Amino acid sequence: MWKVEGMKANDAGMNAVLALLRTLIVLNALCALLFLGVLFGSFTDPVIETLRADAGAALDRTLLSVRAAMLLGLIILPFSHIAFVRLLRLVRTVKAGDPFVPENAHRLYVIAWCLLAIQVLDLGYGLLSLWVDELAWSLSLTGWLAVIFLFVLARVFAVGARLREELEGTV
Amino acid sequence: MAIIVRLDDLLYARRMTLTELSERVGVTMANLSILKTGKAKAVRFSTLSAICRVLDCQPGDLLEYVAQQGEEDDVEELG
Numbered sequence: 001m002w003k004v005e006g007m008k009a010n011d012a013g014m015n016a017v018l019a020l021l022r023t024l025i026v027l028n029a030l031c032a033l034l035f036l037g038v039l040f041g042s043f044t045d046p047v048i049e050t051l052r053a054d055a056g057a058a059l060d061r062t063l064l065s066v067r068a069a070m071l072l073g074l075i076i077l078p079f080s081h082i083a084f085v086r087l088l089r090l091v092r093t094v095k096a097g098d099p100f101v102p103e104n105a106h107r108l109y110v111i112a113w114c115l116l117a118i119q120v121l122d123l124g125y126g127l128l129s130l131w132v133d134e135l136a137w138s139l140s141l142t143g144w145l146a147v148i149f150l151f152v153l154a155r156v157f158a159v160g161a162r163l164r165e166e167l168e169g170t171v
Numbered sequence: 172m173a174i175i176v177r178l179d180d181l182l183y184a185r186r187m188t189l190t191e192l193s194e195r196v197g198v199t200m201a202n203l204s205i206l207k208t209g210k211a212k213a214v215r216f217s218t219l220s221a222i223c224r225v226l227d228c229q230p231g232d233l234l235e236y237v238a239q240q241g242e243e244d245d246v247e248e249l250g
Contacts, residue, residue, distance in 0.1 A: 169212030171202045 014095040021088045028084060032077045039070040065132040072124045079121075083114040100160040108154035116147045175235040178207045181226050196221040 041047045042063055055062040086107040093099045122140060129137035182192065189207065193200045198218055205211050206218075219230055226233070 167213075169205065169210060171198065171206045171211045171214050171218050 011095060014091055017091050018088065018095070021084055021091065025081065025084045025088070028077055028081050032074060035070045035073045035077070039067060039074070042066050042070070061132070065128060065135065068128055069125070069135070072121055072128070076118050076121045079114040079117045083111045083118075086110050086114075100157065100164040102158070102161045105154050105158035105161055108150055108157055112147060112150035112154055115143070115150060119143045119147055173237050173239045175237055176206055176209055176211070177233055177235060178203075178222075181228055181233060185226050187226070192222070192225060195225045198222075 042051075048059075048063065051062055051066075052059050090099070090104050090107045093101060093104055119140065122143065125135070126137050126139065129135040182189065189200065189203055192198075193203050196203075196218070198221070202211075202218075206214065214234075219233070222228075222233060223230060
């Protein structure tokens with residue numbers, strides 16, 4: 001193993017990141033429950049009547065857009081869950097001092113693809129915003145940029161893992 | 172591997188333990204074990220010179236090349 005000496009300060013940072021990721025995973029799951037709740041709720045009479053009071057003639061459009069938004073969210077959330085979990089495992093190897101292993105290159109590819117899926121699904125919200133005035137949406141350039149970053153980083157880690165393997169057994 | 176490491180013989184000749192060598196050379200016991208048991212794939216010059224300094228020997232005393240069958244194949248891989 002290749003524990004890098006003198007990086008104790010980073011342990012605190014990595015622990016903070018791990019705690020944050022665990023929190024995000026929980027929030028992600030709670031979000032899914034919320035979206036499910038709203039989605040099912042939109043088919044129940046009490047909710048429909050409340051929305052009818054606000055929307056009036058546009059009730060059908062409002063109901064459809066709410067359901068579409070919730071459905072899109074529910075499709076996105078598994079991808080963010082997978083990304084968070086993979087990142088969590090990657091950070092653990094960073095904390096252990098040996099991050100340049102082939103598994104991490106694979107994890108980064110998985111995270112990159114998940115983020116790409118999320119960005120594409122985010123375009124769905126863009127389409128929805130064209131139809132519904134109340135929904136504000138702007139193209140997330142940083143999100144798309146992050147996708148590029150992650151694919152490049154995955155490749156960097158693959159090269160790094162190969163370099164590290166070549167050094168294995170060097171005294 | 173065609174390179175033999177004669178660390179045991181040298182340690183015995185200098186009446187030194189692996190632990191003591193590890194402390195004086197500044198190489199971990201784990202790495203010295205790897206070297207001693209012939210599992211090392213590469214040795215840094217810094218490691219080699221430190222060992223030679225402490226054991227008062229030449230690289231040729233520590234390392235020995237033994238010609239092996241199929242050596243031509245190994246050379247292809249290094250390319």
